[in-house]
Amino acid sequence: MTKNFLKDYVLITIGILFVAIAVEYLYAPNNLAAGGVTGLAIVINHYVPFASTGILVLVMNLILFVIAFIFIGGNFGAKTIYASFGLSLIMWIIEKFFNPQAITKDLIIAAIFGTFLSAIGMAIVFNTNASTGGTDIIAKILNKFFHVDIGKSLSSVDFIVTLLAAITFGLNAGLYALLSVILNGIAIDRVIEGFNTSKQVTIISRKNKDIGQFIMNELGRGCTFLRGVGGYTGKDTFIIYTVVGRTEFIKLREYIKGIDSKAFITVGEAHEVLGEGFKEIGNM
Structure with a gap:
């Protein structure tokens, strides 16, 4: 049992706990x-x-x-099964032993904070290459038998659920539920981007060899030297290209400032990095 294996299941557990809290203390008591x-x-x-x-x-x-095993095969993976049934178990435990009550009766606050907690939880689960099942399965069934795109299938299922909510609990609750669905999709994407964001750095410096050694030996990251020609000086130079974490970039910036105050640095956001030292391509 590898360290990454255990880490994934710990993260999934944390993720579904966030989702369960959102449902039991914000969504369900307010009929959202x-x-x-x-x-x-x-x-x-x-x-x-x-x-x-x-x-x-x-x-x-x-x-x-x-139904999924019968009609579309069992390609869901152990992590998705764990997340799906783990969420049900945590919800049952909360209902059985903690008698959940609404944290707030204000629907807009419940919708916003419920979405916030749920999005964090779902993003953590998705980031381990798992899901909580349910809606994904319905979407795949619609895709297989009715040839509806997965994205449209997911949206259609959520819309039907919010329509049922409006019929059951009234238009006001239904519209707040729809607001939560819309915000949830946006929030999940933003949280996942935050988890995976790294700094994409290019450096032009007369101390390029020292900087390259610092990146490889002190930060434990790789770098690439690109040949270039100065537009103003016409002299040959090297451009260092590297991708580092946010805290690593702070260390790199301070190091460069200490050895070459005239270095030229550009920094960009890389929302996902695959390969050695980051997320393995084979795990995608």
């Missing part, structure tokens, strides 16, 4: 059915109050996984 299987469970719970939201999510995920 913000899409997906959890949103559908909130709607069904209104009509079948003796069945808790956590149990309903578990039952629906079991049914969906069975």
Whole structure:
């Protein structure tokens, strides 16, 4: 059992805990059915109050996984199965032992902070190359049998759930649920970008060899030397190209400032980096 394997499952557990808290303390008590299987469970719970939201999510995920194995194969992976049923279990534990109550009755605050917590949790799960099942399975079934794009399928399922929420809880709650769905998709993308963001750095300096050695030996990162010609001086020069983490860039900047105050540095954001020293391409 590798270190990365354990790390992924710890991160998934943290992620689904965030999602469960958002559902149990912000969404469900305020009847905000913000899409997906959890949103559908909130709607069904209104009509079948003796069945808790956590149990309903578990039952629906079991049914969906069975359908998926029969009709589209079992290409979901152990991490997705763990995340899916782990979320149901955590929700059940919260409902059974902690008697969850709404943190706030203000729908706009519940929608914003519920989306914030849920997006962080989902982003953590997605970043381990897993998902919480549910909606993804429905989307893949629609894609296979009705040839609807996965993205459109996901949006369609969430829209149907929020429509059911509007019918069940009223237009006001339905619109807030739709707002949560829209914000959630945007927020997840932004959080994932934040997890994976690195600094893409190019450096022109008379101390290029020293800087290259610092990058490789002190920061443990690779770098590439590109041949260039100064436009003003006409002299041959080397341009150093490297990608480093945010804290590593601070160290690199301070080092360069200390040995060559006239160095020229450009810095850009790299939202995802694949390869040695970063996320392995084979794990994608």
